[in-house]
Amino acid sequence: MNSPAGDPAGDPAGDVLAGVGPRLRALRQARSATLAALAAETGLTASTLSRLENGKLRPTLEQLLPLARAHGVPLDDLVAAPPTGDPRVHLRPVRRSGLVMVPLTKRAGGIQAYKVIYPPAAHPPAVRAATLKLRTHDGYEWFYVLDGHVRFVLGEREFRLGVGEAAEFDTRVPHWIGSADSRPAELLALFGAQGERAHLEPAGH
16 A cells, blocks of 8 residues: 655654754754754745645755855754664764864763863963853763863862863853963863763862
């Protein structure tokens, strides 16, 4: 029995494309981008983008490619392509607020691992910590310095960490992390959104 027109049942391509709309909407909302702004980025109309997000329009490759570029994700992430059995981890850097972040884990929940590259310091060491924009959020973080030097402000205290040193802290405490000098700084970071600890001692303990 043939499937009705537009019914993805029995259609592998339909199975792959199912759910593209919600993923597109989630990616756009995560960037706080409007349909109009995304239309300007991609060359697609706001009406077309709205229909794609609502599942009223079957996406084409010509539409998905500019959307993947605009959202900074690989095409496979948009269409939820089935795994090929390749056991290798394909690392895809994400640029955010001047940082380069490489997610090392994909599972939802629990401790997340990242490689983070901080650009050369925008603030000279003489700049007082009080003038830096400290931030807070729920969770617990552990990081290890792979290369360069890190300036780490935690509350009213300030630290300089070099290669091989680590720090562990409650992210509800105001904090700031960045390169300490004119070189980029590379970190391995573990973050638990629910406050999970890495159970590793920071350097010097």
